[in-house]
Amino acid sequence: MFRQRPAAPAERPPDAGPSSLDGGGIPSEGSSSTLPVQDTQSESFLSKIMADNPYFSAGAGLMGIGVALTALRRASTLGTTFAQRRLLVTLEIPSKDRSYPWFLEWMAAHAPQPGSGKGKGRMGFTSHELAVETSYKQHEGGSGEAIFNLVPGPGTHYFKYGGAWFQVKRERDAKLMDLHSGSPWETLTLTTLSRDRGLFPQLLAEARELAEQSTEGKTVVYTAWGVEWRPFGKPxxxxxxxxxxxxxxxxxxxxxxxxxxxxxxxxxxxxxxxxxxxxxxxxxxxxxxxxxxxxxxxxxxxxxxxxxxxxxxxxxxxxxxxxxxxxxxxxxxxxxxxxxxxxxxxxxxxxxxxxxxxxxxxxxxxxxxxxxxxxxxxxxxxxxxxxxxxxxxxxxxxxxxLGDAAPEQARRLFVKFYGRSGFNDVQSGEKEPEPETDDIQRMGDEVEQILEEEASQGRSVSMASLQGLFIRSGAEEAVESVRGLCTSRTSPE
Ligand SMILES: Nc1ncnc2c1ncn2[C@@H]1O[C@H](COP(=O)(O)OP(=O)(O)OP(=O)(O)O)[C@@H](O)[C@H]1O
Structure with a gap:
């Protein structure tokens, strides 16, 4: 029985270029038809790996999530910037500005104070970063008391004013210094919704009013601090x-x-x-x-x-x-x-x-x-x-x-010190001076007389020395001692 043999492969002509299957060499024109075959093969290889390999498909999934998150973050940043531009309004108060101390004082007045409990002050002021401003109060009786005022420190704080929420950022620049005052540069930035921008002037006016109230009836002493004036101590x-x-x-x-x-x-x-x-x-x-x-x-x-x-x-x-x-x-x-x-x-x-x-x-x-x-x-x-x-x-x-005590000037000071109304009452303007007792008037006349005699000898006493004498002595003792305080004024001025 005869079996048919499979046909032998055709012999390659000697001038034929390298076969694409030779694996190497540049495919000839005639051999280009072999490429799709290869792509299809690698695609199927990839999809096979992705389908079969759980690690690979998980990685691809994670990459997708990462891309989506980045896009989301960008969108949210853009959204925030847009919202800030369109919906929010900010006000910057640099420490150089006059309203800066007023606003700080206003914040201090509304911030949580010691003993108030939870770090929440009036007007819903919430603060977790506080700074302390200590002052000292002298009572009438001479005793003193330290007062600790808590002020919102550097950081971010929130408060409600006029029905609107405000964010206030107190920032201190560690590198920027006010060269004249030597204090760090600070900025307060207030942010609120655009529709509430009208509250800014109102808020600043209130802060100014509060600052003025605290100095009402008082004298503020300023001293030069570099090239600016700063209050020296309390009013x-x-x-x-x-x-x-x-x-x-x-x-x-x-x-x-x-x-x-x-x-x-x-x-x-x-x-x-x-x-x-x-x-x-x-x-x-x-x-x-x-x-x-x-x-x-x-x-x-x-x-x-x-x-x-x-x-x-x-x-x-x-x-x-x-x-x-x-x-x-x-x-x-x-x-x-x-x-x-x-x-x-x-x-x-x-x-x-x-x-x-x-x-x-x-x-x-x-x-x-x-x-x-x-x-x-x-x-x-x-x-x-x-x-x-x-x-x-x-x-x-x-x-x-304004010279040394003239005799009648000394008499008036004496009567002010020892008179029934008392010097302090006259000073504070609470009482009109009452009629003085005859004794005090008589002793005052005596002081005047003594100073006239001393003046005729070219001797006088300063008002400050008289005040010192009257502070430490009783009326009679003062009359006796006043002559001893007089000295010759050798150099006029
Ligand atoms: N005319 C006066 N009436 C009431 N108190 C006086 C008078 N003069 C001085 N004193 C008292 O004496 C003290 C010193 O006064 P003051 O500093 O005003 O004097 P001054 O003339 O400015 O002195 P100086 O030239 O040394 O600066 C104060 O406590 C003040 O109360």
Missing amino acids: RRRREMGSVVLAKGAAERVEEDLKGFLGRAKWYAERGIPYRRGYLLHGPPGSGKTSFIQALAGAVGYNICLLNLAERGLTDDKLNHLLGLVPERSFVLLEDVDSAFSRRVQTTEDGYKSSVTFSGLLNALDGVASSEERIIFMTTNHVSRLDPALIRPGRVDVHEL
């Missing part, structure tokens, strides 16, 4: 005019002049005259110059900017800047102006600690912003040492001598 209770006893007419002259000046802003503006007034109070130590300026500030509701010309580091530029930035309703007080500048010669052995020059001071006093109100008080114990240029009219308009 002080206003000094009553009645607590400073000056020679007859002195207080009235200055007070009348000041009140007249304050009522003539328009008059000055119409004539193009710089709206400024300068006062020089001169006299021996302890005659009440500083006390009187404090009382005057209280009488017209002004604050005091205390400037020490001899301060180290104070330069002409800084001085100029400071005088141009005096807070509104404030006197500028240059104390002991003679100790910084006597005559123009400044190259003495001791030299001046500050680098303010005399011409720098004159320029700063004259200033350039002529329309702004400026009230300057200068005090000195030695008026004769002052350069006439410093106290010429325009720079100093009113000169007032």
